[in-house]
Amino acid sequence: MRIALVDDDAFVRGLLVSTLGQEPGVEVVWEAGSGEESLEKFAVEPVELILIDLQMPGMGGTATIQAFQKLDNPPMMIVVSTLTTTDKVQAAFRAGARGYFMKEDNPALIADCLGRALQGELVFSSKCSMVVVEQLKGASTVAPSKMSGESVWEGVLTDRELEIVGLLADSLETKEIARRLGTSIETVKKQVQSLMAKLGVNNRAGAVAAAFRAGLLR
Structure with a gap:
């Protein structure tokens, strides 16, 4: 390299x-x-x-x-x-x-x-992630956008999906996210897949960063 x-x-x-x-x-x-x-x-x-x-x-x-x-x-x-x-x-x-x-x-x-x-x-870095997450937690509405190298979104993140992005950034496993949100593991899995599809990423590590880069902040 x-x-x-x-x-x-x-x-x-x-x-x-x-x-x-x-x-x-x-x-x-x-x-x-x-x-x-x-x-x-x-x-x-x-x-x-x-x-x-x-x-x-x-x-x-x-x-x-x-x-x-x-x-x-x-x-x-x-x-x-x-x-x-x-x-x-x-x-x-x-x-x-x-x-x-x-x-x-x-x-x-x-x-x-x-x-x-x-x-x-x-x-x-973890510090940068914290800055992003705090902003995402405060976001209530977002608009679809098309960034360089990304596809147009089919939808926007729901409040629950935004909440999950924050929990993913805290490195929580699916089971722990489900416990905190009071829902099932299968429901969390579907919501994670949905938000990743909307953000155009295929892994959790990139979800928070992709959401930020796509202009989800107020």
């Missing part, structure tokens, strides 16, 4: 290089201190995946992600940032990011998720 790092903080880049460089199958090909520099380096030496900060001088992280998405063969973009506000997280995913982590997260955790991201799964 050939990856690159984009962050104006040399210390953060060094930490990620030292950690990710030790992971089997991971090669840190280059680093860049700005969005502009990353686009120049990618044109010379393409990589599969880029870890990028959001706050940088000049072209910010979200704008850089958008610029990469316009390329014929864009790399997978994973955000590593100190920003956890919902508008920033939402903007990053709408721009084309496929993952979001905090700079305080263990670099080993980030490394462990890279392979899953390349396989098409949306990946989050």
